[in-house]
Amino acid sequence: METYQIYSLTSAVLFVIGIGGVFMARHFIKKIIATIIMGGGVFLSLVSFAARDALAFADPVPHALVITGIVVAVASAAFALALARRIYQLTGEESFTIDK
Amino acid sequence: MSVLIDIILAILAIYLALQSLLAPRLSQSVFLFFAFGLALALAWIRLGAVDVAITEAAIAAGFLGALFLDALRDFSVSDTEKQENTKADQSLVSAKNTNSPWLPRLALGLGLGLFLLISLEAVWEIPSGGGLTELAEAMLPASGVEHPVTAVLLNYRAYDTWLEIGVILMGLLAIFAVGGRELYRKPVMAVQDPLLRQVILFFTPVLFLFGAFLLYVGKTGPGGAFQAAVLWGAIGILLHLGGWPVFAVIPRWLRQLLLTAGLGFFLLLGFLFIAGGNALFEYPPAYAGFLILIVETLAAISIAAALTAIFANLNQMKETPNETETTT
């Protein structure tokens, strides 16, 4: 088994864990963490695909995409945190209370 | 033999991701999530993506950590209160929620299982070959830099990078909109502890120098604008935490200039290229190296300013919202 295969399988598992977390976690912060884990899975799959040809250099295009992707994911996570804290400030809710 | 490292690292990453979502307490899940970031940073190195590893290390250990610790403080106040009152943990996953129906959860579990199988199959079957490695290598002499990742970021796909700086700025504006009040206040309290002040004063120039080093070294090896930006943003966060909020001290026009310099200079350059008969962001090879260095520096300054502003805004969020006017 090659290194890139291990990590591409890991990336699929991480993505599914993230999706499950987005659906099933209740607290806002956990939902945000779940989205970041989903993003991590996607980035891991991209980088592991870049490493699959055993050349001197790995494919630089996915690396560049992942670098911009990480920074964008952080900006969106910061926005989500701001929303969550604002909702908490105004209503005192820590999660979406649909099932009440 | 070295595959063993990968297997352990992969198991560690999956375990940390799972536990950070399943942990009953909020502080557990946040700190396990930091550990997940560090495990991921080691995974990037194993895959040969040193640039990504530097970015991930700086983001996971620094910026996101600070944001989540700050947010955790707000939420954990109620966490302890609820613990005392009801002993029921609010942050549990819905699996422990007794009155939620079982059918949707079963369907969700089945769906996730199926999805897991499909995605495992998909990543296993991905065909080898293709990719843009040779093309990126072949065009390297014309790009003005010697490191392929930097060449992709700032020359071949400069359009993406430009819009990406825009996305960060948009995120900042959205946070302004959510916050909805005067955002940069004078410090409430300065640092009392002499050692803490010395630590901040020592690490500020160290972070600045190392960021500048990464920016410069990005031309030939792993490093570049984003890594430098996160480190420089950490300077702003440190100073803010130490009671010297840079953004409250500097005048408003300078603040706006810092935030938009990267985006603006990129755009100006694009228009100049079009006026000179090239396509948008098609650097003339003779000046490419020099122009890329300027663009990188300005982009790093802008992103660092945006990250500092994001942290400053989120940090001042819990103060009671009574004023309604906003300034940027």
Place this chain on the structure above:
Amino acid sequence: MTITELITVILLVVGCFFFLAGTLGVLRFPDLFSRLHALTKADNLGLGFIAAGIALHIASPWSALKIFFIWLFTLLASSTSCYLIAKFQREQHKPQNGKEQE
């Protein structure tokens, strides 16, 4: 196996021993202050040994200098953060004379 390699191996093994000691201390010690003590001393000593071993293995003066600076920064950061965490904990939990709470 040359003599340099032998020294590298010995240094790395000693470093690993100190890391294990630090981790066990973090796991087994009863309160935060003793855990701080275990972590910030044993681990940095272990890191010092590992850094010395690898610097010897790489055998280039520039990277040896860099590794030395990494170790120096870690020492600085962990000693100050030890002090800060201990002070923070003491201020937060003054009334509960030693009883831990979240």
Place this chain on the structure above:
Amino acid sequence: MNAFFIIVIIFLLFNIALGLYRVWRGPTVADRLLTTQLFGTTGIAILIVLAGYLKELTLLNVAVTFNVLAVLLVICLVQVWKKKKGEAQ
């Protein structure tokens, strides 16, 4: 020699996994933060050993990044969480 480096790296990873128990257990936030410091130091050690093993000196830059940002979270905890007490009084 290479096999020895791999064993050292695996041992350090194992150390990290052991330290996770303290994140789980707590009991205070400071304890959990302490363990992220442990991750930081052990991670730097792993990076240094990997740099020696792969002879890839750019990995040292990653270690320095870990290193200069290690103190940020501690200062964040100390400054941000201290204010909570000040407000409560």
